[in-house]
Amino acid sequence: MAIDESVRQAILGAVPSLRAFAISLCGSVDRADDLVQETLVRALANIDSFQPGTNMAAWLFTILRNHFRSEYRKRRREVEDSDGHYAESLKSQPEQYGRVEFSEFRTAMAKLPTDQREALVLVGASGFSYEEAAHICGCAVGTIKSRVNRARTRLAELMSIDSAEDFGPDQATRAVLVGNDRN
Amino acid sequence: MNDRKPPGRQNPMEAAATRNKKTPVKLSRDIQARLGQQLRAMYDDVVEQGVPDRFADLLNRLDDSGNKGKP
Numbered sequence: 001m002a003i004d005e006s007v008r009q010a011i012l013g014a015v016p017s018l019r020a021f022a023i024s025l026c027g028s029v030d031r032a033d034d035l036v037q038e039t040l041v042r043a044l045a046n047i048d049s050f051q052p053g054t055n056m057a058a059w060l061f062t063i064l065r066n067h068f069r070s071e072y073r074k075r076r077r078e079v080e081d082s083d084g085h086y087a088e089s090l091k092s093q094p095e096q097y098g099r100v101e102f103s104e105f106r107t108a109m110a111k112l113p114t115d116q117r118e119a120l121v122l123v124g125a126s127g128f129s130y131e132e133a134a135h136i137c138g139c140a141v142g143t144i145k146s147r148v149n150r151a152r153t154r155l156a157e158l159m160s161i162d163s164a165e166d167f168g169p170d171q172a173t174r175a176v177l178v179g180n181d182r183n
Numbered sequence: 184m185n186d187r188k189p190p191g192r193q194n195p196m197e198a199a200a201t202r203n204k205k206t207p208v209k210l211s212r213d214i215q216a217r218l219g220q221q222l223r224a225m226y227d228d229v230v231e232q233g234v235p236d237r238f239a240d241l242l243n244r245l246d247d248s249g250n251k252g253k254p
Contacts, residue, residue: 003246015238020229037241044245105221124219125226155218156210 001044010056011040017126018060024121025068027110035071039064058128062136065118072114108158112151119147120155 015036022032022039042063043050050059109117115137122133123144130148134141210218 001245001247003242008242008246011242012234012239015234016230016232019232019235020226023229024226033235033237036238040238040241041245044242105225109222109225120222121226124222152210152215152218156214 001047003044003047007047007050007056011043011060014057014060015040017057018064021061021118021121021126022064022068024109024125025065025114025118035064035068038067042067055132057126058132058136061122061126061128065136066138104159105155108155111158112154116147116151116154119144120151123148 018036018039019032022035023029026032026035039060043060046063050056112120118137119133122128122136123130128136130141130144134144137144
C-alpha cells in the first residue's frame with residue numbers, strides 16, 4: 001500500500017507515546033513492542049477509516065487498546081490470575097520497564113486493575129482529555145473520571161502515602177538521580 | 184486469634200473509620216500532583232527513547248509508494 005507522507009509522520013510521531021502506553025498496559029517492553037507493531041499493521045490496513053484532520057494518536061491508542069483487550073481476554077482464559085500474572089512478569093523483569101528509581105511506583109501501578117491503570121495513564125501521562133480517554137476506552141466520561149480517582153486513591157494507599165512529607169527525602173533522591181542521569 | 188469485636192460494641196467513630204476505607208478518600212492536591220509527577224516521569228522515560236528502528240523499518244516495508252520517509 002502507499003503511505004502518504006503526512007500519515008507516516010503522524011504515525012511515527014505517535015509511536016513513542018504508544019510504546020509508553022503499551023508498556024503500562026502489559027508490563028513488558030518486548031510484549032509492548034509486539035503490541036505496537038501489531039497496532040501499526042492494523043492501522044495501515046484500515047487507514048481508509050482514519051479521518052484526516054482528526055487525532056492520529058487517539059486513533060492509534062484506540063486500536064492498540066482494543067487489540068490488547070482482546071488478547072488479554074484470550075490469555076485470561078489460559079491464565080486465571082491475570083493481574084497476579086502481570087505482577088509476576090514485572091518481578092521477573094525488573095529492569096524492563098525503565099529505570100530502577102521508579103520501582104516502588106511501578107510495583108504499585110502493577111497492582112491496579114487494568115481499567116484503572118489505563119484510565120490513569122491516558123489522562124495523567126498521555127495528555128488526553130477525559131473525553132478523549134472515554135472515546136479510546138469506549139466508555140462514558142464519568143466512568144473515566146471515577147476510574148482515575150480510584151486509581152489515584154489506591155496508588156496513594158499502596159505507597160502508604162499519608163502526607164506529602166512521605167515523598168520527602170526519597171523524592172529528593174529520585175530527583176537527583178533523574179537529574180544526574182539526564183546530564 | 185480472633186480479635187474482631189462483637190458488632191454491638193463497635194463505637195460510631197470506629198464504624199465510620201471502617202466505612203471510610205471502602206469509600207475513596209479525598210487526596211490532597213499536593214499528593215495528587217506528586218503521584219502525577221512520578222507517573223509522567225516513568226512514562227516520559229519511555230517516550231524519550233524515541234522511535235525504535237523496527238517501527239520505521241516496518242512502515243518502509245509496508246509502504247510501496249516509493250516514498251520511503253526521506254529525512
